[in-house]
Amino acid sequence: MKFLEVDSLDVLNTVFRWETVEAILTGRIEAYSCKSAGSDKKLFKQIENKYSVDLSGGSISPDDYLHTIVSPFGRLDESTPRKTFFYLLATLNAAFPEHDFGDVRPDQFSKQPSPEMVINSVNTTLFNLGNDEIVNKYRMWDTLDEIVDLSECDVYSYNPDIEDDPMNDEEGYLWSINYFFFNRKLKRMVFFSIKSER
């Protein structure tokens, strides 16, 4: 995935940090284009191998087979869902260079019902934590809309196992939320996250 330098995003990231009585919150927004870079090829091959080898077994029951194949992106024996899964993992790899997400299972992602619901949910969280200026003054959603046309996006969220959370890098980490806004037509991905620390 190729990191996209966007001035308006730079501005957002600089101001996307505020404090409440209990915690320090940091937002992080990054835009990527689905262009292969570096280790992406290796990752792509890894995924293709994993999901095309399973098929011809014949010794798995239809139920078990569906169980391994069905994912939040669709059926992994079809290439488009596999590609989506690949883009998400590649984005994670790019966003957290000290980690290798090649072995992440598809069920560790969840697909959000619609971009509108995600926007609503994020707004509620932000306003409840006392930050409305990132939305109202800095026009965060407008900026993102220019990059990735939010209404045309599929939105996914990564749910890591507690111990292996890449956002948990310091003592005092409390929680984080993350969303991947994926526009298949534009071949662009926006990684959005908010982290709370003490």
Place this chain on the structure above:
Amino acid sequence: MDVTEAHLAMNTLLKKSAIEIMSLNGENLLRAIDLKDAEKASKLDEEGRLVFNAIRAAGNVGIWTKDLKKKTNLHMIVLNRALKLLEQKHEIKAVKHVKFPTRKIYMLFNTTPSSEVTGGAWYTDQELDTDFIDSLKAACLKYITARSFPRNETVRDAVFGADHEHYPTATEVRRFITESRISSIELSVKDITSLLDVLVYDGTIEKKSPFAIGMEDFSDEEDGDENVQWSYKAVRKTTSRLPVEALTEVPCGRCQVFTFCSENGPVSPFNCEYFKVWLDW
């Protein structure tokens, strides 16, 4: 050798990476490095050497790239370049830690990862091998059960006396498991003990103290823990013959003429028919 000569020698050796400086308990100490590794290190450029030494110092636990970056103070790009080069030369390898499967961890090519990293006996390919564990648990339970109760055809549900001292210990269970070859890998006494602990928490066996009851200078601090050999006894899962609710188990609780029954009357505890039946077990 005087001090200046010693210093000169130390510096030369340090440059050649034949020795390294370690900090232990606040003091700086020098440690000699395996000549082979020193030779390898000297063939690398400065950054490669830094990275190689840091990875070597991490031993069989390996070091995470994030920590590596902090330790070497190198820029991400420079670090990655050095890592790629070392990997191509087969001097280092990437390993997966069971607790942190997404972290990029490196160790020297020929080092065997510690059991903390691989998960030890219970993990196969980064996953908890539940089938393996279950079959081992069953085998242990079978052996312990066989040794927990005396073989007596005449008495049903016989038990050993309270002073029976030959319940199996972890070492004996381990010997049984090894001899029966259920496991393709070698299991240590520690491994077996953890397995037996699981059975204890499952409630299928109980742990018995090796000490005789009544010994009071039994401190809770287990310093010589290695030598304490606990015994394990199977818990008998019988339908309990203890009354669930005493008042309904006793015939009186279900007797239709309860209120009529009295000591000297026609119906009394002495000639009670229900008692006769109940007591004849």
